[in-house]
Amino acid sequence: MKLDKSNYHTDEANRHYMSHSQYQDFLTCEAMAMAKLQGWKEPISDALLLGAYVHAYFEGPEAFERFKEEHPEIFSSRGLLKGELKSSFQIANTMISTLENDPLCMFVMQGQKEVVLTSEMFGAIWKVKIDNYNPDQNRFSDLKTVSNIRKEVWDPRNGYVTFVEANHYITQMAVYAEIERRYSGRDGWLEPIIVAVSKEDPPDKEVIGFKAYDIERELFEVEQNMPRILDVKSGREEPKRCERCRYCRETKRLNRITYYADLIAR
Numbered sequence: 001m002k003l004d005k006s007n008y009h010t011d012e013a014n015r016h017y018m019s020h021s022q023y024q025d026f027l028t029c030e031a032m033a034m035a036k037l038q039g040w041k042e043p044i045s046d047a048l049l050l051g052a053y054v055h056a057y058f059e060g061p062e063a064f065e066r067f068k069e070e071h072p073e074i075f076s077s078r079g080l081l082k083g084e085l086k087s088s089f090q091i092a093n094t095m096i097s098t099l100e101n102d103p104l105c106m107f108v109m110q111g112q113k114e115v116v117l118t119s120e121m122f123g124a125i126w127k128v129k130i131d132n133y134n135p136d137q138n139r140f141s142d143l144k145t146v147s148n149i150r151k152e153v154w155d156p157r158n159g160y161v162t163f164v165e166a167n168h169y170i171t172q173m174a175v176y177a178e179i180e181r182r183y184s185g186r187d188g189w190l191e192p193i194i195v196a197v198s199k200e201d202p203p204d205k206e207v208i209g210f211k212a213y214d215i216e217r218e219l220f221e222v223e224q225n226m227p228r229i230l231d232v233k234s235g236r237e238e239p240k241r242c243e244r245c246r247y248c249r250e251t252k253r254l255n256r257i258t259y260y261a262d263l264i265a266r
Contacts, residue, residue: 003116008129011039017118017127018229020172023222026229030239032247034232042246046088049074050199051145053092055131058099058143059113091199095145098203099195108141108193108207110134119182121175122226128179135184139191140176144169149196149204164208169194173210174218189215 001007001016014022015037025033032040049071056067068075074089076082085092099105111134118127132141146163153166164170173192181189191209198204231237241248 003118003127005114005116005129008116008127011037013127016125018121018124018233019127020168020175023175023225023229024168024171026232027225029242029245029248030232031241031251032245034239035247037233040247047147050089050092053089054095054145054197055143057096058109058131063114091201091203094201095197095199095203098205099197102205104207105195105197105205108132108139109143109195110137111140117179117183119179121178121182122223123230124226126175126179128176130176130180133180135180135190139193140180141193141195142169142173142176144194144196145199146196147199149198149206163196164194170210170214171218171222174215175222177215178219 152160
């Protein structure tokens, strides 16, 4: 299957390729991941739409106009503010200005926009789409919109962690770096960078970097997890349900009584 920006997010592409988001879906809930491959969709939240608006702006005028045409629901349709962003989305323009007014943010966001790369890794063909691809400067960067850059997030396995760890962005950067290395045939990895901007008023911002051992550690874990994922995706093994995600709640059928102490995962 020939992959490009127009078909990158299609069900056909997801069945043919592995991606970081699909990988995380399988770790979260195998049943949900398989349902997505068969066409099940999660509703798009306002938070995702806001982030997509900011991403589309920095992708370029054509992408930005296309996004606005495809998502009229984020704009007011009546009154004095007709055509303007609804109040819950207005912070997006402030976030954009925050990044545009910071020379370091704009410097590391230079490069080719939304570049699609594919390569074999750990028994699967992977796809990645890099926000800002700049091999001439030995780096790539990814734009992240977040509610609060410095807020600690509780993780049952690791205690309080950063938003970067909570959202598995280290794994994403490692996968992107390795797929780019394999695709280009280079010896080492490009430097992965996250440009983060918060939805606070005024927005916070940070340029976030990673060490080589971060990439090595995450790639080792991905390699360990891939045999089970590929067995499930290929149909050789039955997918397990988590009984907590949206898909499992929608399709849940009770067949036993649960002891109260088992309601909280330990």
